[in-house]
Amino acid sequence: MRNAVLSLFLLFNAVFVVVAQPFTLPKLPFAYQDYAPYIDAQTMEIHLTKHHQAYVNSLNKAIIRSLFDPLTIEEVLLNKEALSSDAIRNNAGGHYNHSLFWEILAPKAKQGAISAELSKEIKTSFGNLDSLKKELNKAAMSRFGSGWAWLILTPDMKLAVVSTANQDNPLMPLEAQRGIPIAGIDVWEHAYYLNYQNRRADYLSAVWELLNWQVISEKYQQAKENTSLMGRLVPLKKKKKK
Numbered sequence: 001m002r003n004a005v006l007s008l009f010l011l012f013n014a015v016f017v018v019v020a021q022p023f024t025l026p027k028l029p030f031a032y033q034d035y036a037p038y039i040d041a042q043t044m045e046i047h048l049t050k051h052h053q054a055y056v057n058s059l060n061k062a063i064i065r066s067l068f069d070p071l072t073i074e075e076v077l078l079n080k081e082a083l084s085s086d087a088i089r090n091n092a093g094g095h096y097n098h099s100l101f102w103e104i105l106a107p108k109a110k111q112g113a114i115s116a117e118l119s120k121e122i123k124t125s126f127g128n129l130d131s132l133k134k135e136l137n138k139a140a141m142s143r144f145g146s147g148w149a150w151l152i153l154t155p156d157m158k159l160a161v162v163s164t165a166n167q168d169n170p171l172m173p174l175e176a177q178r179g180i181p182i183a184g185i186d187v188w189e190h191a192y193y194l195n196y197q198n199r200r201a202d203y204l205s206a207v208w209e210l211l212n213w214q215v216i217s218e219k220y221q222q223a224k225e226n227t228s229l230m231g232r233l234v235p236l237k238k239k240k241k242k
């Protein structure tokens with residue numbers, strides 16, 4: 001009897017923990033100081049443990065009061081009804097966007113090479129990596145206020161550069177051009193102000209030094225293979241033949 005009561009107690013607590021804390025802060029793949037001199041250790045620490053943590057905490061608070069609790073982060077981002085709540089929209093975006101950002105950054109010595117497939121696709125879509133860099137930086141520089149610049153794979157399986165405001169992202173059914181993010185650059189001032197103040201262009205140059213093209217290539221491959229997620233995005237209208 002005592003064991004049964006104990007089991008019920010443990011089961012209740014396990015369920016409560018799962019329901020009450022559906023989203024958690026990811027760990028950085030490297031130490032804060034490993035991203036220097038491109039991004040300083042203090043910025044990395046504050047960005048992760050204060051800003052990203054706040055998105056996770058607020059998302060968990062918002063979602064626990066809603067019907068969207070059992071959903072994965074992608075399911076939340078795809079759900080128009082869930083996104084009608086500003087708290088869910090901003091914090092689900094904040095959690096997803098930052099989680100991707102941490103994954104694609106690495107110190108020079110730990111960076112891997114771009115895959116032949118992604119390299120070929122960049123050549124097809126942009127001409128070369130330098131042209132992609134110019135286009136992504138242009139999207140990042142022209143984003144007024146806070147937001148993100150993205151490299152995405154669209155439903156017609158093409159690479160594209162887009163920008164979103166605040167913590168929105170291209171999976172959301174609120175964006176004109178949707179796709180699965182392959183890489184994202186955070187252009188909120190909290191990402192760079194300590195080191196670069198208002199010099200967003202200098203920060204962007206620094207971020208390019210930290211991009212881990214091996215991970216971005218893996219993201220590209222995963223997006224190509226994720227037909228169920230891609231099928232949930234509205235296909236782009238085909239260009240009319242002249």
Ligand SMILES: [Fe+2]
Pocket residue numbers: 047051098186188190191
């Ligand atoms: Fe950020």
